[in-house]
Amino acid sequence: MTYKKWIKLSLSFSTGFVMLFSATLFASSEDVxxxxxxxxxxxxxxxxxxxxxxxxxxxxxxxxxxxxxxxxxxxxxxxxxxxxxxxxxxxxxxxxxxxxxxxxxxxxxxxxxxxxxxxxxxxxxxxxxxxxxxxxxxxxxxxxxxxxxxxxxxxxxxxxxxxxxxxxxxxxxxxxxxxSKICGTCHDVKHVAFGTDIETTYTEWKNSPYNSKDPQQKIxxxxxxxxxxxxxxxxxxxxxxxxxxxxxxxxxxxxxxxxxxxxxxxxxxxxxxxxxxxxxxxxxRLKNAATLSVDTSQVNQKKLNITVTNTGAGHSIPTGVGDLRQVWLEITIQDKANKTSFQMGALNNKHELPKDAVIFRRVFGDGNGNEVINIAKAKQVLKDNRIKAKQSITETIDLPLVPEENAIIVVRLLYRGMPQKILNLIPGKPFAPLPIIEMAKFQTLL
Ligand code: HEC
Ligand code: HEC
Ligand code: HEC
Ligand code: HEC
Ligand code: HEC
Known part of the structure; x- marks a missing residue:
């Protein structure tokens, strides 16, 4: 007798016990x-x-x-x-x-x-x-x-x-x-026991302007x-x-x-x-996902306003494993003599980012507000400042001093698959540093 016939047969006795029993059979019939x-x-x-x-x-x-x-x-x-x-x-x-x-x-x-x-x-x-x-x-x-x-x-x-x-x-x-559903069921990942949203690419798309009711507009x-x-x-x-x-x-x-x-x-x-x-x-693809603009009108007050816009992705930037992916701002100010007078978000010689770097990402917590790297322990989302589809985020950067006249300001939006710090924790043969992709660049003369 096949499972299907079995289920039909057991459903004809409508006692709770049999219902439960046939439900178990149904689950296992998927594995056949x-x-x-x-x-x-x-x-x-x-x-x-x-x-x-x-x-x-x-x-x-x-x-x-x-x-x-x-x-x-x-x-x-x-x-x-x-x-x-x-x-x-x-x-x-x-x-x-x-x-x-x-x-x-x-x-x-x-x-x-x-x-x-x-x-x-x-x-x-x-x-x-x-x-x-x-x-x-x-x-x-x-x-x-x-x-x-x-x-x-x-x-x-x-x-x-x-x-x-x-x-x-x-x-x-x-x-x-x-x-999108055929993709979305794998591209939305929940913690199997805690229910924490680990990856939310489909939900991000679903809530975005790309999921338009107008079939002409929908992507x-x-x-x-x-x-x-x-x-x-x-x-x-x-x-x-x-x-x-x-x-x-x-x-x-x-x-x-x-x-x-x-x-x-x-x-x-x-x-x-x-x-x-x-x-x-x-x-x-990465080079056609976002744009940068820089407003220098407040440099005399030692402030730089940088706007990142998600112009190309149908979900947040970054998406997928948003706790691992790193998208960040690198800001360099060079004076007339080509000397760097200010830098933020530059990798050090160990390929690590400084603490004050502006990184767009998602951070998980253990349920008590402490950051966790291991998603198996993720009970909450502590922080999520990724850039949603078609959204702009403006970051105001405090400069230590007023830049000289004619200084050059260079801002870059960079991407890599994972922080070096996590790569270094993985036992075995060390991974080569992951490639860094320039998603967008903005350069201006003061
Ligand atoms: C012997 C040649 C051949 C082989 C082998 C073959 N296909 Fe096809 N397949 C075709 C042809 C011909 C079409 C029709 C193309 C058209 O109408 O434009 C087609 C159409 C399809 C379609 C479109 C169906 C639809 O209705 O939209 C899918 C999906 C597909 N094949 C998947 C597969 C997969 C998966 C495999 C391997 C398991 C496979 N094919 C092996 C010849 C083949
Ligand atoms: C991740 C799922 C996925 C995988 C893997 C995949 N396909 Fe497809 N394929 C699709 C989807 C979805 C469409 C239709 C897209 C739409 O209509 O929006 C499609 C369309 C097709 C078509 C119709 C012709 C076309 O391309 O428009 C054929 C034929 C086909 N696939 C064959 C294959 C073959 C052969 C492979 C393996 C080499 C393969 N697919 C792997 C999801 C997949
Ligand atoms: C069966 C589950 C499954 C389905 C269905 C599926 N994906 Fe995926 N997809 C994955 C997994 C797992 C990876 C990551 C593999 C890796 O990085 O090791 C991936 C990777 C990708 C990537 C590359 C990500 C990167 O970092 O470069 C894209 C793009 C993607 N999927 C799009 C789609 C689209 C579009 C569809 C629907 C047509 C789809 N996927 C359907 C499981 C799925
Ligand atoms: C409007 C165009 C657009 C649509 C719609 C779109 N994507 Fe993307 N996708 C992009 C661009 C651009 C990137 C590269 C930037 C990035 O990584 O976010 C990307 C990147 C990705 C990545 C790699 C993320 C990473 O960096 O690890 C995955 C996975 C992915 N898309 C899956 C999907 C799935 C699943 C859907 C539907 C639910 C979807 N995308 C809808 C444009 C789109
Ligand atoms: C529900 C489906 C699903 C499950 C379950 C899942 N993943 Fe994935 N995984 C994906 C998709 C989709 C991507 C692509 C997203 C992206 O590229 O950012 C991915 C990408 C990854 C990547 C990025 C790979 C790279 O080359 O950069 C890692 C690492 C990863 N998954 C680890 C895991 C681990 C570890 C587990 C189990 C604890 C797991 N995944 C379970 C769907 C899944």
Whole structure:
């Protein structure tokens, strides 16, 4: 007897006990997807070759292999004894190794990850996203899948077309695939025990002007991230031209084929896996995300007003792991003799930022107001001064003295993936310092 029949049968006795019992069965019936049901991305790439090349070495492809993720995860897990904290620290594989998790292995971070099936090491992949039928909760990966039975019977691949008739697999239009929700359920992360909002990219987008009721104005995640290609950053402050072409090597041309690079701010990890071009695309994206302006009208009162505007991102800057990402202001004043008379937010020779630097970020607390670095211990958000979509933040900087006439003021908005201080805490071979990307620059002569 299959689980489904069992549930129907037990529901016909309407006692509380049976209801509870069948609910348990229902939960376990989700785990019955077998790893052999998933088809390798290489097979999909046999026909969808361009899409495959875009996705290959993307952060989705690398989600399970990304050394930064793996080493941070091991580091956060170490030494925990509190059950709730352990539960959170073990939960990573649900999004970073989703094909493994949904088919039973790995279930937690401390499983022997070297035993992960080859296909599951390929991260967030074709047959995972295109087997999605619905979403049951909008955080911590609530995707519900209906994969086929492997290559002999590939089943339905859900996508944006309502008229596709491929011969290898069946195809069906799915509204969900055209909606931010398919991205959002993984891009909103909550602490599994404490409920703390760890990542809120989807919620940030949902509350932003990009989630407009007017369909002409609305820009989904796909509307920026699946229009990007080399040389075309496709952000809120640039054009996002359509990408005419065909979905396979020999199907009819369509007005737009969604690109699959899935580029964010990560410019260093793809390059470690032959994906240098994707690293370059991340830089193009970051350089079209924000603008800077500087008001010098109060310099005689020893004040400098610096305004940062999020012109290009459909969510806060930074987003995602907003406690790790660093976006900050570097301010330099040079006098006539080219001597630096004032500097703020400059890295020291250990690649660390001074205490007084203006950093846009999110800080977690332990529930008693003390800052924590380990998200497993995060019970509250202590501070969040990130720049929301289309929002401006003005920072007033107190200068120690009135700058000389003809001094040059240079302000830069900089990005890096993580503070050096945290990188240094991670045991093992030291990480090379992460690249620093100049997102915006403003220069003026007094
Ligand atoms: C993170 C989820 C995700 C992954 C991984 C993914 N896709 Fe897609 N794909 C989508 C979404 C979402 C759309 C439709 C976007 C829309 O309509 O807004 C799409 C569209 C498509 C289409 C329709 C043509 C087009 O691009 O517009 C094809 C074909 C396709 N994907 C194949 C693939 C293949 C092959 C892979 C693996 C190499 C892959 N996808 C990986 C989410 C994904
Ligand atoms: C034998 C060639 C072939 C293979 C292999 C193949 N596809 Fe397709 N696929 C097609 C064709 C042809 C279309 C239709 C293109 C069109 O109508 O423009 C298509 C369309 C799609 C669509 C769009 C469906 C829709 O209704 O929007 C998705 C999604 C898709 N394929 C995903 C995949 C995935 C995932 C794999 C691997 C599991 C895969 N394909 C393997 C040939 C193939
Ligand atoms: C209006 C265009 C736009 C929309 C809509 C948009 N993004 Fe972005 N996204 C950007 C830009 C620009 C960046 C680079 C700046 C940054 O990192 O914030 C970015 C960066 C990212 C990053 C990397 C963040 C980091 O630095 O670690 C992720 C992840 C991301 N987006 C996911 C999403 C998701 C999920 C959605 C939908 C809920 C979405 N984006 C909607 C433009 C957009
Ligand atoms: C199954 C969960 C899942 C789904 C669904 C998903 N993502 Fe992701 N995404 C991830 C994970 C995990 C990473 C980070 C991998 C890493 O950095 O190790 C990521 C990374 C990214 C990045 C790169 C971030 C960076 O720092 O450069 C972008 C951009 C992105 N996703 C956009 C999207 C968009 C757009 C969609 C919807 C079409 C989507 N994602 C759907 C889990 C998911
Ligand atoms: C609900 C889905 C989800 C879960 C669970 C999850 N992540 Fe992620 N993770 C993401 C997404 C989405 C991103 C991409 C955001 C970004 O790039 O800023 C990401 C990015 C990261 C990054 C940045 C990687 C880089 O190369 O810079 C690290 C580190 C990370 N996650 C660690 C973890 C750890 C450790 C856990 C478990 C305690 C975990 N994640 C659990 C979705 C998830």
């Amino acid at each position: 997807i077998h790893i052999d049901q998933f088809i390798s991305p290489d097979t999909c790439g046999g026909c969808h070759s361009e899409i495959f090349e875009q996705w290959e070495n993307s952060m989705h492809n690398l989600a399970h292999k990304d050394p930064v993720y793996l080493r941070v995860a091991q580091f956060l897990r170490k030494g925990l004894i509190n059950e709730n904290q352990i539960k959170e620290a073990e939960s990573c594989v649900k999004c970073h190794t989703p094909v493994g998790h949904v088919t039973g292995f790995p279930q937690k971070l401390t499983d022997d990850l070297s035993k992960t099936a080859e296909i599951a090491t390929q991260g967030i992949q074709c047959d995972y996203c295109h087997s999605v039928e619905s979403v049951k909760q909008m955080y911590n990966n609530g995707l519900v899948l209906k994969p086929g039975q492997g290559e002999d019977d590939p089943g339905i691949k859900y996508g944006p077309f309502d008229d596709a008739v491929p011969d290898f697999h069946e195809a069906e239009f799915s509204r969900l695939h055209t909606d 989904t995640c796909q509307g920026c991230h699946m229009y990007q290609k080399p040389g075309i950053p496709a952000t809120g402050s640039t054009l996002r031209p359509e990408n005419p072409g065909s979905a396979t090597d020999d199907s009819d041309e369509r007005p737009h084929i969604f690109t699959h690079y899935f580029v964010g701010g990560n410019s260093s990890v793809p390059g470690q896996f032959d994906g240098e071009a994707k690293g370059q695309m991340a830089i193009e």
